[in-house]
Amino acid sequence: MPDLQPTEADIQIAQCIGEEASFAVIAGAGSGKTTSLIEALKKIRETQGRQLRERGQNVVCITYTNRAVDVISSRLGFDELYTVTTLHGFLWGEVSRFQTPLREALAEHVIPAHIEKAQLDDNGGNSKKAVAARKKIERLRAELAELVENNPPVKYEETTVSDYSKCVLNHDDIIDVASHLITTKLILQKGLGFKYPFIFVDEAQDTFPQVMAALNSVCAREGLPIIGYFGDPMQQIYDKRAGDFAGPEGSVTIAKQENFRCSVSVINLLNKFRDDVEQFPAGKNADVAGSVEITIAQAPDPEGYRRTYTPEQLDHVSDIFHQALENWKWQDIPSVKKLFLARQMIARRLNFSTLHRLFTGVYSSSRSQSDYENGTHYLLKPFVEGIYPLVSASIRGDPKRVLEVLRQTSPAFSPGGVNKGKSLKQMLGRADEVSQKLAELWGGTTTKDILKYCEDSSLLPISDRLSSQLGRDTRDDFDAENEDHQRDKGDWLADEFFKMDCSEIGPYAEFLDENSPFSTQHGSKGEEYPNVLVMIDDIEASWNTYNFGKTLTPGTAGDPTERQAELTRKLAYVCFSRAEVNLRILFFSLKPKAAGQELIDRGLFKGEQISYID
Secondary structure, three states, X not given: OOOOOOOHHHHHHHHHHHOOOOEEEEEOOOOOHHHHHHHHHHHHHHHHHHHHHHOOOOEEEEEOOHHHHHHHHHHOOOOOOEEEEEHHHHHHHHHOOOHHHHHHHHHHHHHHHHHHHHHOOOOOOOOHHHHHHHHHHHHHHHHHHHHHHHOOOOEEOOOOOXXXXXXXXXXXXXXXXXXXXXXXXXXXXXXXXXXOOEEEEEOHHHOOHHHHHHHHHHOOOOOOXXXXXXXXXXXXXXXXXXXXXXXXXXXXXXXXXXXXOOOHHHHHHHHHHOOOOOOEEOHHHOOOOOEEEEEEEEOOOOOOOOOOOOHHHHHHHHHHHHXXXXXHOOOOOOOEEEEEOOHHHHHHHHOOHHHHHXXXXXXXXXXXXXHHHHOOOOOOHHHHHHHHHHHHHHHHOOHHHHHHHHHHHOHHHOOOOOOOOOOHHHHHHHHHHHHHHHHHHHXXXXXXXXXXXXXXXXXXXXXXXXXXXXXXXXXXXXXXXXHHHHHOHHHHHHHHHHHOEOOOHHHHHHHHOOOOOEEEOOOOOOOXXXXXXXXXXXXXXXXXXXXXXXXXXXXXXXXOOHHHHHHHHHHHHHHHOOEEEEEEEEEEEOOHHHHHHHHHHOOOOOHHHEEEEO
């Protein structure tokens, strides 16, 4: 934990609040950003809380995830002075009542922008891209005409493709339409400014440029309202986000240079990846030397489809991974966190590859993929929260855990449930019966059969959405060019999931529950571990957005694109900065010796930090 004594940055933040000046805090990894954010929020309560409550005003803190909302709210004592919310929740909550302006924004700004973008893909020819663009333009124009004629109420649903004829907006539309309204409607700006004299944005690097412009427009004048951004441009690893951020003209930029998390060795490496903030060790880790080592392994020349590894080559890469662990004497250390470039690499090692491909493939949307990654997808949630814990406890012969899970998840076993009049002995017998039945089904049937059993027996709550999917007929063949199919592609996702057995659900649930030492570099963001192993293999990761070989060793692997270099450098910073004490990097290269020398020549590593595996 960071030292709670105010840092120089904290003093500057308090001064900005006192002087009613907007500010942007550039907070490097381990700098205690969240602590500074919480202390700033508390400072407002101490100095102006009474006046704000009397006027019915709130301090808003916009953050990135529901988990962060819970953490921040808890540390503030769930005080109603604060509105702690996600970005989408905040925007929709503030603009949803402006129905007529919302429809106008859709008709005059959002839909025309989508049509204009689609027109760029239509060259007048008969290519697949051009034909699809014309179909999209035709659909958008028809939906625009219906919207103008019928004036339906504007709704927000977590769909993949918006239906503007019915004014159904998706996740991305909320960002565009709300930002447009806030930026262009003076009455909305004034209303937000009075309601929220202080607007704080956490993880500011991951917000959207148009949102930043909109919020800055609210706080553009001197005095209240003011906006305070907290984030780190180097930890912006999601596409189409702000990255660099700043308040309105005249706002103050504040750098947090302390690093309370990492050892001296790790901080020295991190400072080589950025030039805007040079961090120094602070707090309890100031005297912890730690260590950083990189092993460069000979990557197999890919012989699979589109220059990927064959199964045999994947086995060889896995053998090298274990050899590296032995060389570092890290093979039996439970505290080692193993970070991989992509979740598919973990799915392959933990045996849930088919599940991963389904929820990241053609039937998946960005929303459903996100829900899959955090275990909240409506198809998976019953398994993660109830079914697998019951099966696992039953197989282990743990009746106490079985009953505990049932009481937490099953309406039939709740204190006021249908079995409330039964004795404890009867309840234990019923619990044993249903858990054994689930364990029996688990090993020999499909996910659909298990879900139907849970629904028919009222064992677990089944959402209306899931019940509807379970009750309908299987859809016909999927047509990726069909807009209706694209809008409803979640149906095909459900159909494929219902065909699967449960063999991959257990490993997936264990991974979500952090019962494995594996994590993705993206997924580890915000986390910290004593010992971190980062595996870098661009070939196995099989992506184009990032390229570690080209970014770290361009002379050996070739030059990256400007975008690749920027995103990869940031992702490297994010994963390296998870290490509190010791960092190990396994780096696969087609030319290990040349890569190693280049790392030395570029000043990233010293010769004694580098080793090799053939």
